[in-house]
Amino acid sequence: MSAEFAAPKGVPDYFPPASADFLAVRNALTDAAHRAGYGHIELPIFEDTALFARGVGESTDVVSKEMYTFADRGGRSVTLRPEGTAGVMRAVIQHGLDRGQLPVKVCYAGPFFRYERPQAGRYRQLQQVGVEAIGVDDPALDAEVIAVADEGYRRLGLSGYRLELTSLGDDTCRPRYREALQEFLLGLDLDEATRERARINPLRVLDDKRPEIKEATATAPLMIDYLSDSAGEHFAQVRRHLDRLGVPYELNPRLVRGLDYYTKTTFEFVHDGLGAQSGIGGGGRYDGLMAAIGGKQELSGIGFGIGVDRTVLALAAENVSVAGEGRVQVFGVPLGAAAKDELVALAGRLREHGVSVDLAYGDRGLKGAMKAADRSGARLALVLGENELADGTIEIKDLADGQQTKVALDGIVAEVRARLNLG
Ligand code: HAM
Numbered sequence: 306m307s308a309e310f311a312a313p314k315g316v317p318d319y320f321p322p323a324s325a326d327f328l329a330v331r332n333a334l335t336d337a338a339h340r341a342g343y344g345h346i347e348l349p350i351f352e353d354t355a356l357f358a359r360g361v362g363e364s365t366d367v368v369s370k371e372m373y374t375f376a377d378r379g380g381r382s383v384t385l386r387p388e389g390t391a392g393v394m395r396a397v398i399q400h401g402l403d404r405g406q407l408p409v410k411v412c413y414a415g416p417f418f419r420y421e422r423p424q425a426g427r428y429r430q431l432q433q434v435g436v437e438a439i440g441v442d443d444p445a446l447d448a449e450v451i452a453v454a455d456e457g458y459r460r461l462g463l464s465g466y467r468l469e470l471t472s473l474g475d476d477t478c479r480p481r482y483r484e485a486l487q488e489f490l491l492g493l494d495l496d497e498a499t500r501e502r503a504r505i506n507p508l509r510v511l512d513d514k515r516p517e518i519k520e521a522t523a524t525a526p527l528m529i530d531y532l533s534d535s536a537g538e539h540f541a542q543v544r545r546h547l548d549r550l551g552v553p554y555e556l557n558p559r560l561v562r563g564l565d566y567y568t569k570t571t572f573e574f575v576h577d578g579l580g581a582q583s584g585i586g587g588g589g590r591y592d593g594l595m596a597a598i599g600g601k602q603e604l605s606g607i608g609f610g611i612g613v614d615r616t617v618l619a620l621a622a623e624n625v626s627v628a629g630e631g632r633v634q635v636f637g638v639p640l641g642a643a644a645k646d647e648l649v650a651l652a653g654r655l656r657e658h659g660v661s662v663d664l665a666y667g668d669r670g671l672k673g674a675m676k677a678a679d680r681s682g683a684r685l686a687l688v689l690g691e692n693e694l695a696d697g698t699i700e701i702k703d704l705a706d707g708q709q710t711k712v713a714l715d716g717i718v719a720e721v722r723a724r725l726n727l728g
Contacts, residue, residue, distance in 0.1 A: 315423030316430040317614065322682075325628035327432075330461060330616050331414050333627070334434040337457035341449060343412035343436045348392045350416065354382040360391030360598050362565025364506040371419040385418035388564065389435045390591065390608055391598065397439055398600045407440030407604075414613075426582030426615050435588075437608035439595075444539050447570040447590060447607050448546030454574060454586055454609045455552045458616070462625040466576040466585060469557035470547075471529060472540040473508075473571050475592060478533035483507055485526045493521050512561035529558040536569055543570050566591040570607065576615070578622030585619055586611035634725055636678035636704075637664040640671060640690035648689050651717065658718050659727060679704060685724060687717070 312318055319327045335345075354374050361368050373385040386392055393411060396402070402409045414434045421427050436453060438446050451468065458466060474482060490503035490510055499518065503510050511522055532540065547554055554572070562571055571589035579585070588609030596603045620627055637652055639645035645664075652662040663681055665674035671688075678686040688700040688709075699717055701724070702709040712720050722728065 313429065315421070315428050317428055322628065325632065326617050326620070326626075327613065329627040330620070331432070331434055331613050333461045334454075334457040334611055334613070334616070335412055335414055337453050337460060338412035338434070338436045340456075341410075341453045343410045343438075343453070346393060346396065346411035346413050347415075348389070348396055348413060349386070351383045351385050352392055352395065354384040356391050356395055356598060357384055357387060360394065360566065360594055361388060362506070364502070364509060365563055365565050367419060367563055371421055373418045373420060387419050388417055389413050389415075389433060389610060390437060390564075390566065390594065390606075393435075393437045393608075394439065394594050394598060394600070394606065398595065398598065403440055403595075403600070403602060403604055408438040408446060408606075409440055410436070410438045412436045424582070426579055426612075426618055428614060432613040433610045434613055435608060435610040437606055439606035440604045442539075442590075442592070442605040444542035444570070445546050447539075447543045448550060448552075450588065450607050450609055451543075451547060451554075451570075451572055452550045452552050454588075454611055457611065458574070458585075461616070461620060461627055463576075463616070463619055463623060465578055465623055466574050466619065468552065468554040468572060468574055469560050470544075470554040470570070470572045471556060471558050471560045472532060472536060472543075472569050473567050473589070474528050474532050475536045475539075475568050478531050478536055479528075479568070482526065482528050482531035485531065486511075489525050490522070495521070506565070508561055511559060512563070527558040529556075539569055562587060562589065566594045566597070568592040568605075572609075574611070576619040576622070579615060579618055582615060584612070585615045632682040633661045633663040634683055635660055635662045635685045635687060635721060636681045636683040637662060638671070638674040638678060638686055638688045639665065640674075640688070644689040644691065644694055647694060647714075648687065651687070654718055655721060658722060660718075660721055660725065678702075685721060687721075689714075 358368055367387050372387055374382060377383050397409055416430050417433055418430055420429055423429060436450060438450060486507040487503060490507055499510060511525060560571060560573060567589040569590040573587035574585045575583045576585045586609055590605060590607040592605045635655060637648040639648040648664060652664055655662045665677050683704060686702040686704055688702060693699050697714050698711045699714045700709055701712055
């Protein structure tokens with residue numbers, strides 16, 4: 306039977322048991338950020354369309370082709386946020402956070418929306434964990450941001466990824482490079498649309514995936530060879546800090562990001578087990594964003610966005626399991642009505658003592674209830690029948706090794722906590 310409704314195309318649902326992986330990944334990534342002093346920020350899901358057009362850049366695919374833009378009932382053009390950095394900068398300016406202690410360090414997690422062609426690892430509603438550190442242009446901060454992402458992945462047990470790094474230069478060297486690249490590109494035999502792109506945003510052409518364009522641009526000039534002394538020094542410092550932090554990286558001078566605001570340090574985490582959608586996270590520094598969206602100061606920022614969905618897929622590709630924390634620890638199996646009364650109350654007491662508990666509901670009988678206990682992934686089953694009730698005991702079964710023991714019902718909370726090493 307086909308259902309009348311389905312979620313919109315390219316929009317995933319997250320439900321048990323797989324949703325436990327999703328939560329574990331999101332929590333590990335936000336924990337890594339909190340450990341480095343990034344405070345939680347929760348921002349609107351939709352914003353003024355112009356914020357993204359000006360912040361992210363009109364000529365990017367994200368703005369020109371992928372935004373969910375609509376007029377609200379008051380006729381204002383609003384857009385479901387395609388990314389998080391522009392919204393964070395808007396909030397920093399609006400609330401004057403830049404007049405407080407700098408850098409402003411914030412971390413966010415939630416859904417973002419891009420009208421892309423759905424495929425494995427590419428969704429129209431995607432989930433990111435991101436951080437932004439705004440107001441201090443210090444290469445040590447660039448290294449910290451990168452190290453926080455790396456630490457998040459590593460804590461999850463992910464290993465088959467690499468960090469690609471480059472510098473996109475600053476105001477003093479970018480225009481010179483842009484000119485050189487433009488001259489190179491306009492000297493090639495390109496189709497009219499690509500020539501137009503070369504005129505508006507030449508860097509975008511280096512990101513073209515068509516083999517003939519890739520080949521034609523193989524010898525294009527590279528930003529890294531045009532860095533000013535100060536941008537070059539900034540980049541050298543970032544690398545030195547990463548070396549000392551023990552974060553491995555590869556230089557990729559052809560790295561092009563899909564958003565226009567990047568300057569100086571720019572990076573991407575790539576996982577080779579994911580096929581075409583291999584970018585599991587990325588970010589960089591942005592010097593001009595604040596001014597572009599109307600800030601009075603011109604404060605630089607740096608941040609990353611990590612794709613939670615792709616990180617979950619990358620862990621699955623490496624056969625790493627992370628979902629431990631979402632599972633129940635104890636599963637109650639009542640045999641008969643009186644036993645159920647007792648177990649319902651006991652489940653409440655165990656939960657008060659920090660143990661996660663589920664019960665076999667409905668009258669399933671011993672076999673069905675034990676099957677449910679096994680499926681739950683719990684460590685322990687508590688089996689209570691008429692006989693145990695009569696003599697004030699309960700059966701406790703270790704579901705890993707099958708060992709079953711009878712213990713006193715009034716000492717069960719302490720017994721369960723001890724078995725689960727909860728002290
Ligand atoms: P981004 O590279 O566009 O950067 O997105 C960050 C990550 O989100 C990607 O590396 C990828 O893992 C994930 N992602 C993007 N699009 C999709 C999709 N359609 N389906 C699934 N996952 C996706 C940004 O958004 C910047 N705001 C990052 C940043 C923060 N830069 C500085 N600060």
